[in-house]
Amino acid sequence: MAKKNPNWWRGAVIYQVYPRSFQDSNGDGVGDLPGIISKIPYLAALNIDAVWISPFFKSPMADFGYDVSDYRDVDPLFGTLDDFDVLLKAAHKAKLKIIIDQVLSHTSDQHAWFKESRSSRDNAKADWYVWADPKPDGTPPNNWLSVFGGSAWQWDSRRCQYYLHNFLTSQPDLNFHNKAVQKAILGEVEFWLKRGVDGFRFDACIFHFHDQQLRNNPAALVADTSSVAATNPYGMQQHLYDKSQPENIKFLKKLRKLLDKYDAASVGEIGDDDSPSRMAEYTEGGDKFHQAYSFDLLTETFTAAHIRKQVQTMEDKFAQLAKPGWMCWSIGNHDVPRVATRWGKNQGGPQFAKLMVVLQGSLRGSFCMYQGDELGLSEAEIPYELLQDPYGKAFWPEFKGRDGCRTPMPWEAGKPHAGFSSATPWLPIPAEHVLASADTQEKPRDSILNFTRRFLAWRRKQEILIKGDIEFLPAAEPVLLFTRSFDGDKVLIAFNLSDQAQTIDLPKHWDKITAMDGHGLMGGAVNKKQIVLQPWGGYFGQS
Incomplete structure (x- = not known):
């Protein structure tokens, strides 16, 4: 097994x-x-x-x-x-x-917990959701907003209180x-x-x-x-x-x-x-x-x-x-x-x-x-x-x-x-x-x-990508350049985040770089001391 x-x-x-x-x-x-x-x-x-x-x-x-x-x-x-x-x-x-x-x-306002909670102010689950009294003028207790728009507080006529909802009014917040x-x-x-x-x-x-x-x-x-x-x-x-x-x-x-x-x-x-x-x-x-x-x-x-x-x-x-x-x-x-x-x-x-x-x-x-x-x-x-x-x-x-x-x-x-x-x-x-x-x-x-x-x-199969450290190297837009390293091994990775070809200089100590096979991404090659990246291309190299 x-x-x-x-x-x-x-x-x-x-x-x-x-x-x-x-x-x-x-x-x-x-x-x-x-x-x-x-x-x-x-x-x-x-x-x-x-x-x-x-x-x-x-x-x-x-x-x-x-x-x-x-x-x-x-x-x-x-x-x-x-x-x-x-x-x-x-x-x-x-x-x-x-x-x-x-x-x-x-939860949903249709959850059994909320149905019980909103039924009165003194039931067994009365405090399971976030309830609050209105301000003296009837407005919500504070200025909190819902992600989905408007106040994060909804008036409930059963308890004559507001309940908190960070999303829809039908999604009352539990009281953790x-x-x-x-x-x-x-x-x-x-x-x-x-x-x-x-x-x-x-x-x-x-x-x-x-x-x-x-x-x-x-x-x-x-x-x-x-x-x-x-x-x-x-x-x-x-x-x-x-x-x-x-x-x-x-x-x-x-x-x-x-x-x-x-x-x-x-x-x-x-x-x-x-x-x-x-x-x-x-x-x-x-x-x-x-x-x-x-x-x-x-x-x-x-x-x-x-x-x-x-x-x-x-x-x-x-x-x-x-x-x-x-x-x-x-x-x-x-x-x-x-x-x-x-x-x-x-x-x-x-x-x-x-x-x-x-x-x-x-x-x-x-x-x-x-x-x-x-x-x-x-x-x-x-x-x-x-x-x-x-x-x-x-x-x-x-x-x-x-x-x-x-x-x-x-x-x-x-x-x-x-x-x-x-x-x-x-x-x-x-x-x-x-x-x-x-x-x-x-x-x-x-x-x-x-x-x-x-x-x-x-x-x-690339343990270096699963577990390895990452270090970014200087590169101008639109190139993303970094290394991954693990257990003494190191890989240089370059990505061209644009639809135009890009050429960058090889970083120091990478003059004996060899392209990695098997990743399948096209559009990257080393030409003397430069990396040539085709549009949306990438390069994986190891020394």
Whole structure:
């Protein structure tokens, strides 16, 4: 029997499945768990390590599963608990780990806990959510804002109090200051640990606690446009009191103790005013999260300097710690426009898509790959009348929401709805996505899909990329230049983040460099003492 690797998550490739849009098995236009099961061979062939599945729990779907009404059951839209058990078994047989989303900071207003909590001021769960009296003039207790627009406080006529919601009004925040809430939440997590999941992605994990004095947030010195749209007033505050409270550390340690009991891994989603400091704090010491990712590479900014700054900042933070944590990089997910559009401006083509896979896989840390990025999918344009995302509806048209990155996967170009479903999908599939469908990329050796498979297979064998240190070297835009080193070996990596050829001088002590084979990325070569990089090209060399 193969020996278990408790550190499998370190340097892992985590592929995110958004279940509504992955594969529909029953013809209702919405993806489901049996649909994911049918695609296990496809997932295994990508040479990824783990599959992160976005929420599939029972929910009224106001925020498409991120509003949980029952943590211990599968929503009928996605299947059954038996379906999940089959999925888990099939994934493990294919040597894939399963990570599931856990939304602990808030529930749906349809959750039994909230129904009881709002029924009166003196019931058993009266203090399970964040309730507050109005100011004397009837207005909310403070100036906190919802990420999805407007006040973070919603009036409830049953209790004649306001309740806190950091997202939709139908997503009331749990009161983690109540020990009974913490105990109950840990019980919900353990339910899935006992079923055999390999880990969790913890959604909105900085929102667990709030300032009990309900102090007003001060104005932001510089508006945050990285984790929210520039048109969203949420970015105009310093979020000193509505999230990232010090009490969260103690809870995360309780959570980690539970995870360690089952040898399960964790990755935290950090959307903070100072994400690098928060990630360092939440992962250091080996007693909180195993790793975390932020929105810092999910912004519109695409320069070598920006990427270098984000990575170097985390390296500097970790260097100050006796027992530093681990990073997980993400350049695309279900919350932001697709990278081919956001960074590539729909102009980069297949070579850009390939470079993005390699870029993520070459940085120090693990990385999350969003479904469809292995096909090079672009952001879909969804007309207002077909929009589903409440976030997009609230800020239309300056911000169009998250539907454009959530459209269904195109599997077979010749089938109705690109083989995703026999019925009209919940979101339309763009014609350009049909042209990039998985079956059209199956045979061509130079397709983005086959390139991704080969690169990830190659990366898996490169211990230097999985475990090695990183050091950035001076290089002018648009070139990203750095080394990875491990156990005496060193690799020089250069990426051209533009559609124009670039030539740079070889760094000192790299005069006897040899190109590495097997990674598959074209467009890089050494000419005497210079590296020549073709548009969206890259080079891997070893001395």
